[in-house]
Amino acid sequence: MFFIHLTQFTLYLVAFVAIATLFAIAECFRVRKDDLRPPEPMKLPIIGHLHLMAGYQVPYQAFDALAKKFGSVFRLQLGCVKCVVINGQKNIREALVTKGHHFDSRPNFERYRQLFCGDKENSLAFCNWSNTQKVRRDMLKAYTFPRAFTNRYYSLEELISLGAQSIVESCSGEALTKGVISRSCANIFTRHFCSRNFGLNDADFEEMVDNYDDIFYEVNQGYAADFLPFLMPLHDRNLKRVNRLTHKIRDFVLTRIIESRFEESDPTSEPDDYVDSLIKYVKSEETDLTWDSALFALEDIIGGHSAVANFLVKLLAFLAKEPQVQLTIQEEIDRVLGSKELTISDRTLLPYTEATIFEAIRLIASPIVPRVANRDSFINGYHVEEGTVIFLNNYDLSMSEELWDEPEKFKPERFIREERFYKPDHFLPFGGGRRSCMGYKMVQLVSFGILGGLMQKYTVLTDRPNYTVPVGSLALPKDTFSFRCVRR
Numbered sequence: 001m002f003f004i005h006l007t008q009f010t011l012y013l014v015a016f017v018a019i020a021t022l023f024a025i026a027e028c029f030r031v032r033k034d035d036l037r038p039p040e041p042m043k044l045p046i047i048g049h050l051h052l053m054a055g056y057q058v059p060y061q062a063f064d065a066l067a068k069k070f071g072s073v074f075r076l077q078l079g080c081v082k083c084v085v086i087n088g089q090k091n092i093r094e095a096l097v098t099k100g101h102h103f104d105s106r107p108n109f110e111r112y113r114q115l116f117c118g119d120k121e122n123s124l125a126f127c128n129w130s131n132t133q134k135v136r137r138d139m140l141k142a143y144t145f146p147r148a149f150t151n152r153y154y155s156l157e158e159l160i161s162l163g164a165q166s167i168v169e170s171c172s173g174e175a176l177t178k179g180v181i182s183r184s185c186a187n188i189f190t191r192h193f194c195s196r197n198f199g200l201n202d203a204d205f206e207e208m209v210d211n212y213d214d215i216f217y218e219v220n221q222g223y224a225a226d227f228l229p230f231l232m233p234l235h236d237r238n239l240k241r242v243n244r245l246t247h248k249i250r251d252f253v254l255t256r257i258i259e260s261r262f263e264e265s266d267p268t269s270e271p272d273d274y275v276d277s278l279i280k281y282v283k284s285e286e287t288d289l290t291w292d293s294a295l296f297a298l299e300d301i302i303g304g305h306s307a308v309a310n311f312l313v314k315l316l317a318f319l320a321k322e323p324q325v326q327l328t329i330q331e332e333i334d335r336v337l338g339s340k341e342l343t344i345s346d347r348t349l350l351p352y353t354e355a356t357i358f359e360a361i362r363l364i365a366s367p368i369v370p371r372v373a374n375r376d377s378f379i380n381g382y383h384v385e386e387g388t389v390i391f392l393n394n395y396d397l398s399m400s401e402e403l404w405d406e407p408e409k410f411k412p413e414r415f416i417r418e419e420r421f422y423k424p425d426h427f428l429p430f431g432g433g434r435r436s437c438m439g440y441k442m443v444q445l446v447s448f449g450i451l452g453g454l455m456q457k458y459t460v461l462t463d464r465p466n467y468t469v470p471v472g473s474l475a476l477p478k479d480t481f482s483f484r485c486v487r488r
């Protein structure tokens with residue numbers, strides 16, 4: 001009996017000691033993890049560190065200044081949102097690539113939810129990682145990264161040449177506006193992804209392009225309300241307006257692009273374009289994509305034309321101030337191509353023209369779309385809690401004096417080594433890893449075709465010599481630079 005009691009007592013004691021030890025270890029671990037949290041500046045009630053972002057042209061400049069005081073990885077509390085800012089090539093690569101699967105979610109800003117009809121998972125860029133996103137990305141690759149020497153590549157080449165030609169034609173006598181550039185880019189996209197072409201004076205098409213441009217501008221704005229949700233009601237009217245625009249785009253896509261393709265498409269035949277691929281997948285047995293989500297993906301990708309068009313306007317605005325760069329491009333094209341019309345297959349032969357595009361991308365310094373940690377993880381030895389919003393400071397990688405000679409200057413030659421185009425490893429304008437930009441090849445190809453085609457025939461001037469090109473985002477407001485083009 002005594003023996004039995006002793007055994008039970010011993011068992012209780014052992015269990016108690018074991019549980020207490022586990023708690024102690026967990027507590028130690030918690031304290032250790034807390035010790036490993038990145039440093040943070042002093043914060044204010046409610047707004048946290050939001051005030052530290054004030055007074056900078058680009059919020060990422062504030063990150064640079066803070067990195068000098070707090071090191072390459074630091075914490076910020078922006079309103080109610082826990083954030084970690086990651087600086088430096090090594091740390092950014094750790095977050096994007098080595099531990100890319102720990103940091104593949106996107107923030108849950110209320111604005112994104114409202115912009116995508118109540119569910120941010122409808123968006124290609126703002127959804128969290130999921131099997132559906134993997135499928136959407138895999139399906140897109142064939143179209144956004146067409147392999148050289150394939151029919152799809154040559155068809156895109158022709159579309160880009162036609163787009164460039166329509167821009168060149170519109171230059172004679174008239175100002176070259178963002179509207180003209182946007183419509184030409186939109187036609188390249190709708191033809192490439194959906195096999196649909198629209199007249200440049202088609203009023204519905206023009207309205208669709210304007211609506212996309214408006215939404216692109218909206219999505220690219222930083223709002224204090226993203227971090228202080230109680231401010232959201234201030235944006236109510238604007239968000240409702242933007243929501244109406246998204247519905248108008250859906251109407252256009254259904255009536256002028258899809259028409260009866262969904263019902264009529266034969267899922268057993270080879271897809272002709274991205275619309276076919278989406279329909280085939282939605283009708284297949286292994287599908288986890290609804291037709292509604294597929295339409296959102298299609299609309300997102302057609303909207304890529306706004307990114308290219310806004311970028312091209314900024315590129316031309318830089319060039320209008322750099323007559324010597326325009327001359328060098330023109331000399332390169334004349335020397336290599338003579339009177340032959342430029343096409344995207346000439347890219348490798350024209351490194352300076354290619355380098356000019358990258359120099360503009362560098363100076364615009366558009367940020368990497370914020371990520372979110374989907375689990376507890378570590379960056380550079382610092383503990384990053386699950387749910388933390390991650391800002392990857394590529395502004396520093398694009399503009400640092402340690403990485404670039406005279407970083408504020410427009411110098412395409414920095415992207416040339418031994419007479420060939422060269423991209424330094426630390427330059428990451430399109431992010432990296434499993435959430436990297438799906439459109440960077442389209443940006444390079446379309447920009448090259450249009451810039452090259454234009455420079456072959458025209459020199460670009462501006463009527464506003466004292467402007468500065470806004471940086472830190474791709475988007476420009478609707479009314480912005482226009483150009484005078486002088487025939488060479």
Ligand code: HEM
Nearest residue numbers: 124125304307311368369429430431432435436437438439
């Ligand atoms: C100069 C123009 C552009 C720049 C600088 C740019 C840059 C970026 C960056 C930095 C990201 C986030 C990458 C990351 O989190 O690692 C991104 C994502 C994305 N971009 Fe672009 N982009 C441009 C144009 C385009 C175009 C034209 C398209 C469409 C054809 C496009 C489609 C996307 C998509 C779908 C994503 C989200 C990918 C995902 O989250 O899985 N982008 N872009």
